[in-house]
Amino acid sequence: MKDKIRWGILSTAKIARTQVIPAIKQSQLGQVAAIASSDKNKAEQTAADLDIPKAYGSYKELLNDPGIDALYIPLPNQMHVDYTLQALAAGKHVLCEKPIGLNVRDAQRLIDGTAQYPHLKVMEAFMYRFHPQWQKAKQLVDDGALGGVRNVQCTFSYYNVDAGNIRNKAGGGALMDIGCYCISFPRFIFNAEPERVVGLLNIDANFGVDALTSGLLDFGSGRQATFTCSTQLEPFQQLNIFGAKGRLEIEIPVNAPNDTPCRLFLQRDRIVEEIIIPITNQYTQQVDAFAKAILNDTPVPTPLSDALGNMRVIDALFESGKKGEWAHL
Structure with a gap:
C-alpha cells in the first residue's frame, strides 16, 4: 500500500x-x-x-x-x-x-x-470546508450556540477588469468564480437546499459576464441567505450567521491566510467574544483529506452530489436574473 x-x-x-x-x-x-x-x-x-x-x-x-x-x-x-x-x-x-x-x-x-x-x-x-474556522463555525451552529439559525449573509468581491483574464470571458463572471462560495456557505450551514432563489445580475457590456451579482436564497421554515459578489468592487470578504440568540462572524471566510491565525466573532447578549483559530493551511488540509480517501478507500469528504446541488442553485440564479422572478428548485 x-x-x-x-x-x-x-x-x-x-x-x-x-x-x-x-x-x-x-x-x-x-x-x-x-x-x-x-x-x-x-x-x-x-x-x-x-x-x-x-x-x-x-x-x-x-x-x-x-x-x-x-x-x-x-x-x-x-x-x-x-x-x-x-x-x-x-x-x-x-x-x-x-x-x-x-x-x-x-x-x-x-x-x-x-x-x-x-x-x-x-x-x-471547496477548500474552505477543511479549515478549522469553518469546522468550529459548523460546530457552534449545530450545538445551538446561536439559537435557531435564520440568516446567512455573505459579501465577496475583488477588482479585475483585465479583458484577457479567464474570469472575464464566457464561462467566468462573478457568480461562477466567487458567488459559488456564497451559495455553498449557507447550504453547508443549514445542511439543506434552497427551495427558491432570486438573482440580480449586472452584466458587463464589454465582457458579457456578470460583474456584480446579488442573490436571495429561501431555504424554507423561515431560513434565508443573502449574498453579493463582484469582480469589479473593492476587494473584501465577510460572512455573518444570524440566529435567534446570537451572531457568528467569520472574518475571512474564503482566502484564510496560512501564516496568521484566523478570527471568529461570537456575539450573544450584545457581548462579542473573539475566537482565535490557530494557523492552518486549508489547502493542505484539503489534499490530505482527499489523499486519505484514496489510501483508505473511503468516500471523499465532499461528494459530487454536493457539487450538483451547488450547480442547481447557480443555474436557478441565472434563470431568475433573466426572467426577473423567483426561480424554484
Whole structure:
C-alpha cells in the first residue's frame, strides 16, 4: 500500500502555483510528481521554479503517465468535466477546482460518468470546508450556540477588469468564480437546499459576464441567505450567521491566510467574544483529506452530489436574473 499520493497538476494556473502545489509539498500524504501545460515552456519553467520532477507540454502526456495517482485540475470552468472524465479513463483520481462545471447538465454528466469507475475518487475543491474556522463555525451552529439559525449573509468581491483574464470571458463572471462560495456557505450551514432563489445580475457590456451579482436564497421554515459578489468592487470578504440568540462572524471566510491565525466573532447578549483559530493551511488540509480517501478507500469528504446541488442553485440564479422572478428548485 502506498503511503503517499503522487500528484499531477493539469495546468500552470495561478492557484496551482501559489496555493495548491505548495500545499501538497507541505502534505504528509502527497508529493507533486509532474505538471502539464499546453505551453511546454510554461510547464518547464513552473517545474523548475517549484522543484517538480517532470514537466509535460500537453495534458494528454500527463494523463498517460503511469507514475501519477491523482490529478489536480484548475483548468477553465468549461474544461472541468471533460478533463475529469479523461483522467478517470486514464485511471487517475481527481480533485477538480470549483465550480464543477458550467451548469447542472455538466455536473450530472460527470456523476453519470463516474459510475463506471467506482474505485476512483473525485471531489470538487471547496477548500474552505477543511479549515478549522469553518469546522468550529459548523460546530457552534449545530450545538445551538446561536439559537435557531435564520440568516446567512455573505459579501465577496475583488477588482479585475483585465479583458484577457479567464474570469472575464464566457464561462467566468462573478457568480461562477466567487458567488459559488456564497451559495455553498449557507447550504453547508443549514445542511439543506434552497427551495427558491432570486438573482440580480449586472452584466458587463464589454465582457458579457456578470460583474456584480446579488442573490436571495429561501431555504424554507423561515431560513434565508443573502449574498453579493463582484469582480469589479473593492476587494473584501465577510460572512455573518444570524440566529435567534446570537451572531457568528467569520472574518475571512474564503482566502484564510496560512501564516496568521484566523478570527471568529461570537456575539450573544450584545457581548462579542473573539475566537482565535490557530494557523492552518486549508489547502493542505484539503489534499490530505482527499489523499486519505484514496489510501483508505473511503468516500471523499465532499461528494459530487454536493457539487450538483451547488450547480442547481447557480443555474436557478441565472434563470431568475433573466426572467426577473423567483426561480424554484
